[in-house]
Each structure stands twice: as structure tokens, then as C-alpha cells.
Amino acid sequence: MRVTGLDLDHGAVTAVHTDHGTIGCEQLVVAAGPWVRDLWAMLDLPERIDVTGRDGVVHRDRPMWTYLPLQEGTLGFDPHTFRTTDGAMPPVVHVDSDQPLHDEDGRLVTDAMWGVYYKPDFAFGGVQGGAAPLPVPRPVADVAIDPYGPASPEFTVGADFVRMWTAALAHCHERFVGAARHYRDVPSGGIGAFTPDSFPVFDTFHGGSAYVIADSNHGFKMLGVGELVAGELLGERSAQLEPFRFARCHTGELHPVSNSPFPWS
Template sequence: MTQQQAKYVIIGAGIHGLSTAWHLARRLKATGRGSGRDVLVIDKTGIAAGASGVACGVIRNNYFQPAMRELMAHSVDVWESDPEAFSYHPVGYLQIAPEAMRADVGQIYAEQQAIGYTSELIDGSNACRTYLTGLFADWQAPGVSAVLHEKRGGYANNVASLQGLADKAFGEGVTIRTPVRVTGLSIDGGAVTAVQTDTGDIACEHLVVAVGPWVRDIWAMLDLPSHIPVALPDGTVRQNVPMWTYWALQEGTLDTDPHEFTDNHGNLPPVVHIDSSEPLFDDVDGSLVTDQMWGVYYKPDFSFGGLQGGASPQRLDRPAAAIAVDPYGPESPEFAVGEDFIRMWTSALAHCHKRFEGKRALYRREPSGGVGAFTPDSFPVFDTFRQNAYVIADANHGYKMIGVGALVAEELTGRPQALLEPFRFSRYTTGKLHPTSNSPFPWS
């Protein structure tokens, strides 16, 4: 078999792989270094077949970490650059928080203003209740001390947006080849020289790894460590920390007409995300669901119909090597959401809105969910390994980060990007980890 070759081989036809391919093709053309014909995307299944294709599609800037917030602002710019092609709905985003998170939310607002990101802070329980009932007449959740209303952001239809990205890449001459399964990597002189696949070897000068939860496997093919030491900001060092930890994603759909979830003026509402310290009681029998801090998010979904959303993922208490990523998402009976999530999420909806009381029977009982591969600090790693293998490890922040591909394309053509510097692998040895908030979500 004649060996295939491409200057740039990108593994993964999800949000990062397709965005990188599109932007890289444009960058090569603009700099006279080549064209989209130099870029090959391969995927073992197809476009949008992995985590990006089952993502809830929420796009937000709401991060406690300054580096994440600046990175997200850049990505929102990209979403806004072609809303139609990306099936993007710029309805905004509501962060609704309890007293325990009030200071965190205030800090996020102040730093959003510092970078020119449009948002509004509502502070104090009385002001929050007035604001929320001004949006939703049936709002009834108690214990809200802060509301951050991002006027940008919103959500996108996942599969449609990825097809839009693929079309842009095709338009620049990029080749997307599926199904092609990676079976190994050829490494010579410390650099990757070829990608081994079930359709033959593909020689390359540069490799981009954009495989979402499958990063564990390509990481091993690069002969990188499964466990690492992690230096903490206080100077202590944790030894033998797993590089990858898997969490089961918790998302589902209430089978209602999405046009029915509107604000008081009949408009599409912002994406709603509430974190709460209030006890959550079962909407059906009144029993206690949890007395710990909890959080959910939800928005109308027009791709498949209904109200779509989720809750904090559940950490899988097994070594990464023991997690079967395939079959993925709805195809996996092991990681599809169960009755505990359905009970919690539908009860939370009823806790927030009177219109959702007694609606559990409308929950769409179909496979949903998936798994995400988290890094030691639950934040992304964007860095080069083995001289020419650029790894995009998004730690399950992925879908909303459409702009990462643009930044990676710049770096692949010799222009280091300040927005990506805080996400280098070296932070685990220098102790320059990202700060953590009081949110129940591991990525906030």
C-alpha cells in the first residue's frame, strides 16, 4: 500500500478538530505557507460522532478563572462571527447563585467588565427576586443572592454547528476522511513521523490531537505519563496524580414544546444556570433529594424539541484505564443517565418554575449522557509534545470553545498565543494552577 501523507494531520472531527482545520487552512493561505490541501482531518466514525455531537450546546463566559474567562470571550467572538452557519442563538446566559457564591459572582462580573464583556450584576436577595420574576412570572426558587446576566453567549445546535464548521473547512480545501481509526503513532528522533491507521499509515509533519474523551489513548500512543506530580500553589507537591480522570455527564430532555419556555414578553429566555444551597425536595413525593449544594442548567432545544439541560457530572471512581469510552454517549448503556439524575433534574426545574411542577412524566426516557476526560485540575491543556504533536485536551469544556482552533492555528504557524499560555502542561510542575470557585461544578 502506498503511504498516505499530509503536512498537517488532525485527529478528531469534533469542535476542536474542525475549527483548527478551518482556521489553519485560512492561516496557511494568508501567510503563503500552503492551503487547505495541506490539512487532513481523520475521525474513526464521522463528523460530530463524539462528545461535540451530544453536547448540550451552552455557550457562556461565566468562569471564576480569569484565563478561562478571557479564552471564552474570544470564543464567543467566533460564535458571533457567523451565527447562521454555526446555528448559534445569542440569547444570553443567567448565572443564579446562593450566598456562598455571591462574592465569586461579583468578582466574575467585575472582571468581565474589565475585559469589555457585556453583563449585568443583580446583587442581594430582594433585587434578585424582583429581577427573576421580571423575567419569569412563575419563578419561585428561594435563597438567591446574586444573578449575573451575560448579555452575550447563549447556545448552539450541536450537530448543525459542526456541519457548519465542516462546510467552512471543505470550502478552504481541507480533506475530512472517515471512518479512519488511529491504531498507533510512528515516532522517530523524538517527533511523530506518521499516524498509523486501519487504512494505512499517514506520514505527517505536524499532528493535532483533538479527540475529546479519547485523549487518554492518544496520550499513551505518544508515550506520555499516565500519572504525574502536581505542584500546588502553596508549594506542596502531590505525587502520582492521574493525568486523566473520567466523569459521567448528566444531561437530558423534558418533552415539552420548546416554544413554551419563554420569558414574560414571549421571547426566548437566556440559558438558565442555577446553583443553590437550598434543600431540594422530590417534586413527586416530597422526599429529600439533597441538602448539599446543587446546580442545574436548562434551555429550550429546537434541534430535537423539548427543554434540554443537565447537572454536575459524576466522578467515576475507577482508574482511567478501566473506563470504556466506546461505545460512546447514547450508545453506552453504562454511562447513560439514570433515575437519580431524572429525579434530581426534574425536581430542580419544579423548584425554580411553577410551570414545571408535576412534569416528570414528560422526561424523555432515551439514552443520553456520556463521559468526559478531566485533567488533574479540571482545566484544559493546550501544548506541544514530542516536538510536533499539538494536544488539545479540553477537560470537557470543549464545545463552547470554538475559538481554540483559531488560536491553535496561529501557534502551528509560529505565532504563540497569550490566551493559551495559562493552559500549558508545565503548570503542573510550576504550581501555577487555576483558582477554584465555590460552585458544585468541577469546571466553574
């Protein structure tokens, strides 16, 4: 089902138009991932905003959304070999480094800051992870979200990612030295919609009739976020979600700029 428009009556959302008909509502919850750009526009919310920095300087006419393609892939290693010593599932390993990174042929990949994350993944049948996303070099309105992920002819990882990610795994673990040949050469990737400070927005709009969850592909545990949002919808304001209100863009209470290659760190 595709949303094609919204009805706003005196500022409140009263109905959702879809390609399967119109659905009346008293409360709308938007949790659309990278498609938030389009729902945001349907809510008549601004495409560009003035953003107050943490230093009080106002940055005029900044885009509300920026698209970054995600870079992810899988190495064909037995995921059981990456469990903890007691057989339990390990956490996602996230490494940021300023050390020069070389591939298995000894060639320099980068001498700038780099970062990767990885974990055993039994659904993928290997070690799955990624590297820092890249900016889309075009106006946000011109970014094609569909087809999404591996089906996209544009936003899938290429040879540069494979070389960098497998080199980083070998840098971090001796067991991955020479393992680039095990990389699974299948389409992967996707794009995320990022806010001006690259952190999520969890907030209400239009008199509380619309609740927007814009998680910017941070990997927030959405069951936990869903519980907090459900509480807010029932009138229980969450202190844990306060740092993620939209008003921070105007008050200057932005999240700190990351020192890592990842915009959400």
C-alpha cells in the same frame, strides 16, 4: 477511521497509523475528546504526574486523566416557551444552590450543594440540560470509552438523575412544577476526560510536532478555540491559551478549586 499508533522519530511525530493505513505528517493535532487518554499514551506522555498545588505543596503520582460520566437529559416541553421575551434564544441557564431540594412529592432529594444547567433545544425538541458529573470508581486505564454516549450500557443517566434534575427545574421555574412526567425516557449521557485541575490543556509536545487540545467536555466554543490554535500552529502564540498550558501542573499555576458542584466552574 481508528488511530492505532504513532511513529516518533527523534522525538517528533512523523506518521499516524490507522486501521485504514499509515499517514505521514509533519504536524499532528489531537482533538479527541474523551479519547485523549489513548492518544496521550501513544505520544509517550505520562499516565501519572506530580502536581504542584497553588500552595506550593507537591502531590505525587496523581493520574493525568480522570473520567466523569456526564448527566444530561431532555424534558418534553415546547422549546419556544423558553425564549426571551423578545423571541430571541436565551443563554444556557446555570444554577448552583445550597437550598434543600425536594421532588414533586415533597421528598428530600438533597440538602447538599447542587447544580444544574438547561436551555431550549430545538434539535432535541424540548428543554435540554444536565447536572454535575459523577466520578468513575475504577482505574482510568480500565474505563471503556466505547460504545460512547447513549449507546453505552454503563454511562447513561438513571432514575436518580431524572428525579434530581426535574426537581431542580421545578425549584427554579414554576412552569416546571409537576413536569417530571414529561421527561423523555431515552438513553443519554457520556463521559469526559478531566485533567488534574479539571481544566483543559492546550499545548504542544514533542518539539511542537504534536498539538493537544484536551477540552475536558467544558463546552468551550471550539470554533473560537480552533481559531486560536490555528494561529498558534502558524506561529502566533495566544495569550488567551497561556493559562491552559500543561506546565501549570508543575509550576503550581493551577486553576482555582471550584466551590460549586461542577469541577470546571
